[in-house]
Amino acid sequence: MLKLFVLNLGSTSSKIALFHDLDLILSETFRHSTEALNHFPNILSQTSFRKNIIDTWLKSNNIDLSSMDLIVVRGAVTKPIPGGVYRVDEVVYDDISHERNGSHISNVGVCIGYEWGKESGKEVVFVNAPTTDELSDIARISGLKGHQRRCGFHALNTKQIALEYAKSIKKPITELNLLIAHLGGGISVGIHSHGRVIDTSNALDGEGPFSPERVGGLTARMVIQVIKDNKYDYEKIAKILVGQGGLVSHLGTSDVKAIYERSLTDPHTKLILDAMIYQISKEIGAYATVVCGKVDQILITGGVAYNEYICDELKKRVDWIAPVSVYPGEDELVALASGGLRYLNGEEALKPY
DSSP states (O other): OOEEEEEOOSSEEEEEEEEEETTTEEEEEEOOOOHTTTSSSSGGGGGHHHHHHHHHHHHOOOOOOGGGGGEEEEEOOOOOOOOEEEEEEEEEHHHHHHTTTOOOHHHHHHHHHHHHHHOOOOOOOEEEEEEEEOOOOEEEOOOTTOOOOOOOHHHHHHHHHHHHHHHHOOOGGOOOOEEEEEESEEEEEEEEEEEEEEEOOOTTOSSSSSSOOOOOOOOOOHHHHHHHHHHTTTHHHHHHHHTTTTTHHSSSSHHHHHHHHHHOOOHHHHHHHHHHHHHHHHHHHHHHHHGTTOOSEEEEGGGGGHHHHHHHHHHHHTTTSEEEEEEEEHHHHHHHOHHHHHHHHSSSSOOOO
16 A cells, blocks of 8 residues: 655645545645735745645644655646656756746645655655647647747646546557547647647647636737737736636636526526537537547546536537547546556656656
């Protein structure tokens, strides 16, 4: 039996779990109010605050990190790297703590993990960072010289779902072309070809369909108009594009369950919800062309995938491409523990950063 301690930070939450192999022994989620977080001048300055809360919990539950076989944290905004398991070492810490590739709450998790590693003497790793980049050369080309397409998608969950599906049909992941749509606050659609994500919509940068919270792919003229309308206030514009777009912009909420219930009696709400489904379907169809239509299975995952109406409507539009399977939710703690266990069991080797 192997013992793993797992950390996954969200913008207003800190999730931790203790696993024995893949058996969940204990877990806790700490919610942080906006008021409490607003005291910090930037995201990285939350590190001691979040770490102290978890350290207090560890002490009260008599959990000693030095007794763990492995500590696993969610991957941060790293430089572009292939998917896999990476050690949180001095090089990674230096990169993340200086935010050389961007700022995100997951950076705080890596910094906490690095400190835990020094304190406990235990190895700390991360798995399938959101900046996982396995794009084919042709997929990198944009329409503007000097500006390549980047990767920024739900790598942790979608790669885990790909492995689970391959295992369920008793086939190696290296023999499959899987088209995976992650439906959450942001939406990313990608083609997992023989174990590598050779092309995907960059949900972090605004590609793809609109989602519960994000505007998706606007035309260049639309973006210019948004910039003008908001008087070049780039911080405000970023919030509009990422947190105040999509369903929030049209309907005032990102609560898909509430929106669906409202759509049953309100034609406008139904039109907006159906428009999101329509755009997701178009994205799935587009990514099927990457492998010339040779898709073995379409997998739909993420929190929005709990909504049967959305999944059923998607199936109507795309199941001519390939059969569709639904994996609702995004259990990132389990995905992190699974990656750590694959490393400990010798199924995956550490990759150099």
